[in-house]
Amino acid sequence: xxxxxxxxxxxxxxxxxxxxxxxxxxxxxxxxxxxxxxxxxxxxxxxxxxxxxxxxxxxxxxxxxxxxxxxxxxxxxxxxxxxxxxxxxxxxxxxxxxxxxxxxxxxxxxxxxxx
Numbered sequence: 850x851x852x853x854x855x856x857x858x859x860x861x862x863x864x865x866x867x868x869x870x871x872x873x874x875x876x877x878x879x880x881x882x883x884x885x886x887x888x889x890x891x892x893x894x895x896x897x898x899x900x901x902x903x904x905x906x907x908x909x910x911x912x913x914x915x916x917x918x919x920x921x922x923x924x925x926x927x928x929x930x931x932x933x934x935x936x937x938x939x940x941x942x943x944x945x946x947x948x949x950x951x952x953x954x955x956x957x958x959x960x961x962x963x964x
Contacts, residue, residue: 850948850961851919855910856882857930857941862908868929869912872921876964878911888939907941913948915961 857865862879869877883904893900914922923943932940953963 850951850964851914851916852946852948853910853912853914853919853922853926854944854946855912855926855930855941856884856907856943857910857926858932858939859906859908861930861932861941864929865910865926868925869922872918872925874912874914874918874922874925876912880909880911882907882909886939886942905939913951913964915964919945 855865859881866877869875883906885903885905888905891902891905893902910926912922923945926943930941950959951961951963952959956963
């Protein structure tokens, strides 16, 4: 079992959800997050004053999958989350970590069956 966390552009959320559905991944958690990487934010003018916005709005997906779904999930996120054919800085990141245990609260099932 793996936990996949993907930070993507908010505008790509619907496309990524659809791509995940196409590879039979239908369970995910979506969180609004802020952060920056290479983009380092941007400068904006408001009423004649200049402001630096260095925390950019992103969306984080958390998806627990069994091992056989790891690669299809990653490919779906990459294809749907990328801007254009070659992508752009700010398209996001995917993090994969081992998932030690999963427990379904309703039934008490554990492990891969609980996902």
